[in-house]
Amino acid sequence: MTTVLFQRARVIDPRNGVDGVRDVLVTDGKVARVSDAPLPAPTDARVVDATGKWLVPGFIDLHVHLREPGEEGKETVLTGCRAAVAGGFTGVVAMPNTKVVNDTALVTELVLSRARDAALCHVYPAGAITKGLKGEELSEAGELIGAGCVALTDDGRPVMNAALMRRVLQYATQFDVPVMVHEEDLTLSAGGAMHEGATSTRLGLRGIPASAEVAMVARDLVLLEETKGRLHVAHVSCEGSVRLIREAKRRGLRVTCEVAPHHFTLDDRAVGDYDTHAKMAPPLRSDVDVRALREALVDGTVDAIATDHAPHGVSDKLVEFEKGINGIVGLETALGLTLALVHEGVLTPRRAVELLSEGPARVFGLPGGHLAPGAPADITVVSPGEEWTVDAHRFYSRSRNTPFHGRTLKGRVAQTWVGGRCVFEDGQLKESR
Amino acid sequence: MRHLLGIAGWRRDELEALLDRAQAHLPGGPDASHVLRGRVVANLFFEDSTRTRSSFEVAARKLGADVLNWSYAGSSVSKGETLLDTARNIEAMGPAAIIIRHRSSGAPSLVARHVKCAVVNAGDGAHEHPSQALLDAFTLRQRWGALEGRTVLIVGDVLHSRVARSNLVCLKALGARVVLCGPPTLLPPGLEEMGGEVTHQLDAVLPQADAVMCLRLQTERMSEAFLPSQREYSRLFGLTPARAERMKPDAPVLHPGPINRGVELSPAVADGPRSVILDQVANGVAVRRAILEVCAS
Ligand SMILES: [Zn+2]
Numbered sequence: 178m179t180t181v182l183f184q185r186a187r188v189i190d191p192r193n194g195v196d197g198v199r200d201v202l203v204t205d206g207k208v209a210r211v212s213d214a215p216l217p218a219p220t221d222a223r224v225v226d227a228t229g230k231w232l233v234p235g236f237i238d239l240h241v242h243l244r245e246p247g248e249e250g251k252e253t254v255l256t257g258c259r260a261a262v263a264g265g266f267t268g269v270v271a272m273p274n275t276k277v278v279n280d281t282a283l284v285t286e287l288v289l290s291r292a293r294d295a296a297l298c299h300v301y302p303a304g305a306i307t308k309g310l311k312g313e314e315l316s317e318a319g320e321l322i323g324a325g326c327v328a329l330t331d332d333g334r335p336v337m338n339a340a341l342m343r344r345v346l347q348y349a350t351q352f353d354v355p356v357m358v359h360e361e362d363l364t365l366s367a368g369g370a371m372h373e374g375a376t377s378t379r380l381g382l383r384g385i386p387a388s389a390e391v392a393m394v395a396r397d398l399v400l401l402e403e404t405k406g407r408l409h410v411a412h413v414s415c416e417g418s419v420r421l422i423r424e425a426k427r428r429g430l431r432v433t434c435e436v437a438p439h440h441f442t443l444d445d446r447a448v449g450d451y452d453t454h455a456k457m458a459p460p461l462r463s464d465v466d467v468r469a470l471r472e473a474l475v476d477g478t479v480d481a482i483a484t485d486h487a488p489h490g491v492s493d494k495l496v497e498f499e500k501g502i503n504g505i506v507g508l509e510t511a512l513g514l515t516l517a518l519v520h521e522g523v524l525t526p527r528r529a530v531e532l533l534s535e536g537p538a539r540v541f542g543l544p545g546g547h548l549a550p551g552a553p554a555d556i557t558v559v560s561p562g563e564e565w566t567v568d569a570h571r572f573y574s575r576s577r578n579t580p581f582h583g584r585t586l587k588g589r590v591a592q593t594w595v596g597g598r599c600v601f602e603d604g605q606l607k608e609s610r
Numbered sequence: 611m612r613h614l615l616g617i618a619g620w621r622r623d624e625l626e627a628l629l630d631r632a633q634a635h636l637p638g639g640p641d642a643s644h645v646l647r648g649r650v651v652a653n654l655f656f657e658d659s660t661r662t663r664s665s666f667e668v669a670a671r672k673l674g675a676d677v678l679n680w681s682y683a684g685s686s687v688s689k690g691e692t693l694l695d696t697a698r699n700i701e702a703m704g705p706a707a708i709i710i711r712h713r714s715s716g717a718p719s720l721v722a723r724h725v726k727c728a729v730v731n732a733g734d735g736a737h738e739h740p741s742q743a744l745l746d747a748f749t750l751r752q753r754w755g756a757l758e759g760r761t762v763l764i765v766g767d768v769l770h771s772r773v774a775r776s777n778l779v780c781l782k783a784l785g786a787r788v789v790l791c792g793p794p795t796l797l798p799p800g801l802e803e804m805g806g807e808v809t810h811q812l813d814a815v816l817p818q819a820d821a822v823m824c825l826r827l828q829t830e831r832m833s834e835a836f837l838p839s840q841r842e843y844s845r846l847f848g849l850t851p852a853r854a855e856r857m858k859p860d861a862p863v864l865h866p867g868p869i870n871r872g873v874e875l876s877p878a879v880a881d882g883p884r885s886v887i888l889d890q891v892a893n894g895v896a897v898r899r900a901i902l903e904v905c906a907s
Contacts, residue, residue, distance in 0.1 A: 375800025379618075381715035381737030381772060384798070451716030497693055497714035499735070 180204045181597065182218045186227030186558070190234060191531040192547035201232055203554040206597035211548055227558060230591055231526070234534035234546050235267025235298075235555030238508065239357075239435055240332070240411055240483035243269075243300070246287060247276020252488040252575045254291035254300060257508075260486070260574035261298050262601040264508040265533075265590035267555035268299035268543060269486075273310070273326075274333035280305035280316040282324035289325050297600050297608065298593075299555075301327040301543060303357065306345050312336055315345060322352050327541050330357035332411055335393055337363055342397060346406030355409040355433065355541060358397055360418070361459065365389035370499045372445040372460040380448065382498060385460050391417035398425045401432060409540060410434040412485050414459035416469035423478040433540045435483035438514035439505060439580070441470045447580060453494040453501030454580040457487070471523050474532060481537040484511050488576030506574045510567055512559065513586025519561075520587055526561070554597035563589040573606065613722045613729045614905055616738035617779040625783055629748050632893070632900035635672075639896075645903055647674035649706040654697065655732070656682045656712040661867060662732050662741070665891070666709050669898035675906075678705065697721040707906035710734070715772075728905040736770050742866055743776035745897040747784055749890050750821055753862060758785035761818050764806075765847055766825030766874060767796045769836070773866045774825055778806050789815055792825075792847060795836045812847055816856040823864040824849055824874040840873055850876045854884060862886045 181203040188199040188211060200216040202209040210216060218224050238261065244252040252260075254271070261269050271288055273279030279288065285302045292300035304321030306329045308314045318329055329349055336342040336358065349356050366389040371377050373384020394410060398421055401408045413419060413434045425432050439457065444464045447455040455461055473479045487504025494501050515533060518524040524532075534557075538546025545555040567584050569577035593601035600607050617625070635642060651670040655663050663679070670677050680700060693712070700708060707728040710718045715735030722729040733739040750757055762781050768774040768790050781788050782805040789807045790797060801808050809815050816822070827843060837843050844850075849863065863875070863884045871877050879885065 373799065375803045378798040378800040379775070379804060381735050381775060383736075450719050492692070495692070495694060497712070497720060498716045499714045 179597070180219050180222040181225060182216060182222045183225045183227045183232055183558070184215065186230055186232035188232045188548065189527055189530045190548040191527050191535045193549050195548070196527055201548065203556070203594070203597045206554055208548050208550055208552045208554050210550060225592070231559040231561055233530045233557050233559060234538070234548055235557045235593065235595065236265045236512070236533040237268040237537040237543060237545060238266050238484050238486065238511070239270045239481050239537045239541060240437070241269040241271055241486040241508065242274070242488065242504070243271045243288070244275060244488055245291060246284065250575070251490055254288060255295040256573065256575040257486070258292065258295040258297040258300065259606055260506070260508040260572060262593040262595070262606065263573045263590065264510070265512050265557040265559065265593055266298060266508060267557065267593060267595045268301060268545060270301045270303050270327060270541065272332045273303050273305040273330065278305050278309050279303070279326070280308050280321070282320045285321055285324040285326055298595050301325070301541070303328040303330050303332070305329070306331045306336060306356065307341070310334060312338055312341065315341070315348065318349060318352060322354055327543065328355045328357045328409065330359070330411070332357060332359045335359050335361045335363065339396060339400065343400045343404060346400055346404040346408065350404065350406050353407065355407040357409040357411050359411050360390045360393035360397065362389045362393050365392065371448050371456065372462050374445055374463050376445045376448060380451065387415040387417055387462065387466070390415055390459055391421065394418045394421050398430065398432065401425070401430050407431045408433070412437045412440065412459060412483070413470070413479070414440045415462045415466040419469055419473040419478050423473065423476070426478065433480040434478070435481040436470050436474060436479045437483060437485045438507060438511050441467060441474060442514050442517065443580065451498040452580065453496065453498055454505060454578055456498065456501045456503055457505055458503040471518065474518070474524060475528065479532065480540045482511065482515055482532040483537065484508055488574055489578045490576065494578055505579050506572065506576050508574060509572050510579065510581050510586065512590055513565070513567070513588050514581070516561060516588030517586065554594055556594040557590060558592040559588060560591045561588050563587070565589050612905055614740050614901055615719050615722060615729065615731045617740045617743050617776050617783065618738070620783070622783050625744070625747070625780065628744065628900050628904060629751060631903060632744070632748055632897045635896040635899040642672065642899065642903070643674040645673040645907055646670065646706060649675050649906065650678055650704060651675045651902060651906060652678040652680060652700050652703070652705040652708045654680050654700055654708050654710045656717070657733070659711055659733065662711060665894045666732060666898050669895050670902055672895070673899055673902055675706070675902070678703065693717060693720065694724055697725055701725040701727060707902060730901060730905055733772055735772065736775070737772050738776045739772040740776050741894070741898055741901055742773050743780035744901070745890055745894040746777055746823065746864055747780050748893050748897050749864065749886055750862070752889070752893070756785070757781060760820040761787045761789060762821045762823060763789045763791060763815055763819035764823045764825065765791045765812060765849070767827055767831060768792055768801065768825065769796045769798045770828065770831070771825045777823060778804055789819070791815055793837060793843070796831070813853065813856060816853060817858065819857060819861055821862050821864060822849065822857065826866060826868065827870055827873050844873050848874060848876065849879050851878045854879050854882070857884070864890060867891070
């Protein structure tokens with residue numbers, strides 16, 4: 178293991194209350210010292226001049242679809258990890274809705290072994306709540322968690338059966354893992370292709386009302402209160418949901434939530450002329466919802482920014498809007514879109530970093546998320562003012578489905594370090610294999 | 611060459627010019643059989659509509675074009691071919707225009723982005739049916755001279771109606787006031803932003819209307835629980851002779867067809883003196899000739 182000395186970085190470490198110019202020494206894959214006085218460089222150290230850059234805890238994405246096993250043409254654990262570190266992420270939580278569902282230890286182990294082979298960033302699998310994501314029988318949560326799953330979720334679909342949902346919240350309390358939910362009442366969203374509003378009316382597309390999400394959030398908060406479980410609401414998209422979650426948090430319920438960059442950046446008008454790259458679940462909502470999400474990011478209602486990175490092939494999107502598959506890739510644009518809120522004055526740099534690293538680590542109880550001595554040296558170095566134009570063809574992800582192609586963003590990943598090893602630098606991957 | 615994907619995006623003077631041009635294509639007008647002579651017009655219908663397809667076909671033939679009729683029944687679409695594959699195959703046959711009807715909103719605009727010839731929307735999902743709106747406007751203009759300041763009442767299932775959307779945009783662009791009336795479950799949000807006024811009280815607005823446009827009610831709306839029953843719908847929103855009494859004496863009744871007799875319209879009204887339904891059909895050919903002339907030549 179090499180020793181690394183970062184000099185003159187603006188260290189932003191929300192958990193430890195640090196925001197200022199510091200030198201950071203890394204040894205043996207861990208943070209060794211964070212000093213406001215210049216540190217002498219040990220003889221064998223690599224010295225990184227980080228003047229003008231931010232040095233922050235490595236980002237953690239609680240919501241990523243790696244598509245392996247089953248849809249390796251869209252993404253693999255390896256290509257997903259490449260996209261992750263290129264986006265500044267040192268850890269990702271892999272959703273279980275692969276084409277062999279992660280509902281057994283065997284699949285969990287496969288994902289973990291692919292991640293070890295990739296040797297780029299941490300991959301934390303999430304296990305399915307129900308066998309085959311069918312919403313009928315509980316999967317063996319104990320086995321899944323024993324094999325390394327950090328959360329339970331049927332993401333991609335809701336748990337429509339309220340009794341089953343109540344039971345999994347109860348059952349999971351013995352392991353103290355969060356139950357992560359995709360909130361969508363299928364009877365309300367049925368047949369819908371985008372948010373229900375003036376734009377869906379103009380385009381003649383069947384709408385998905387906000388109530389499809391909000392009603393399920395309300396239901397699950399009621400169940401949460403009874404069961405004393407842990408609920409994590411994935412990809413919150415609308416005003417009604419954040420209002421309920423804010424209120425539940427005030428009352429002390431163990432609920433957390435995440436918001437995706439596309440939901441705080443775009444509204445339903447982005448569908449424009451039937452652009453399938455703006456098609457996702459939950460859909461892009463109204464401008465009122467976007468404002469509410471931004472407020473919730475500021476006031477602490479939202480715990481984490483998570484991308485819902487959802488790779489799809491070109492032909493999945495080159496179809497009639499109603500037929501288009503939901504989802505966009507998000508790992509490589511998340512930082513730029515989050516920093517747009519900083520440049521607009523919506524978020525402080527500290528809060529932005531908190532939402533990308535400390536918050537997600539805390540919510541799922543993952544290592545990292547801060548830079549105190551002894552913490553893993555999972556570090557992202559950011560050039561906050563660097564402008565760049567999103568070019569989907571240059572993504573490290575195997576897929577290119579993004580509505581942000583061509584958009585100019587300010588703020589870019591300069592380096593990504595995982596366990597004290599540089600895995601991404603100056604736009605290039607540093608693979609050990 | 612230009613596309614007609616919807617009324618949205620067309621300026622008032624362009625719409626007026628198109629309607630003026632349609633005037634010249636009425637029976638008895640100058641011979642136009644040279645306009646598209648030797649050219650091919652492709653009818654690409656992914657949804658059954660004998661009425662619209664025939665109207666476009668007659669219009670194309672009267673301009674001298676050869677018509678290629680493609681229908682999805684028994685086509686390669688059922689074997690998994692995508693919309694774009696189909697469209698590109700048709701395009702390879704060199705048509706001057708592709709006329710497309712599809713059950714998905716936005717399908718014609720997807721095709722238009724990927725082919726070089728003109729694309730004419732003959733109805734897409736619940737989005738637009740521009741040629742219908744133009745023939746409706748033409749029919750009203752024929753009676754009134756101009757639409758400026760007139761009130762047109764559109765009654766029925768606006769939610770699922772491309773005819774309603776296209777007419778709302780078209781009539782507004784031409785200076786008319788548009789009132790939309792129907793049960794709340796069938797009036798989507800945002801109609802006001804498109805310039806419409808919304809009401810659920812048919813009897814209250816009927817006396818204000820200079821024309822009433824009834825929309826076709828799809829019977830499956832009952833099974834989808836948008837409505838309790840067809841009976842209740844016709845009781846609340848059906849245009850009966852008694853209701854027609856409340857209308858201005860010379861206000862016409864329009865319907866895009868085919869009519870569910872006794873549901874949207876009583877037979878006595880559909881076949882009565884107010885009905886301009888057959889004028890609409892006749893004007894449809896002239897308007898579509900004008901559309902093809904503008905888009906394909
Ligand atoms: Zn989801």
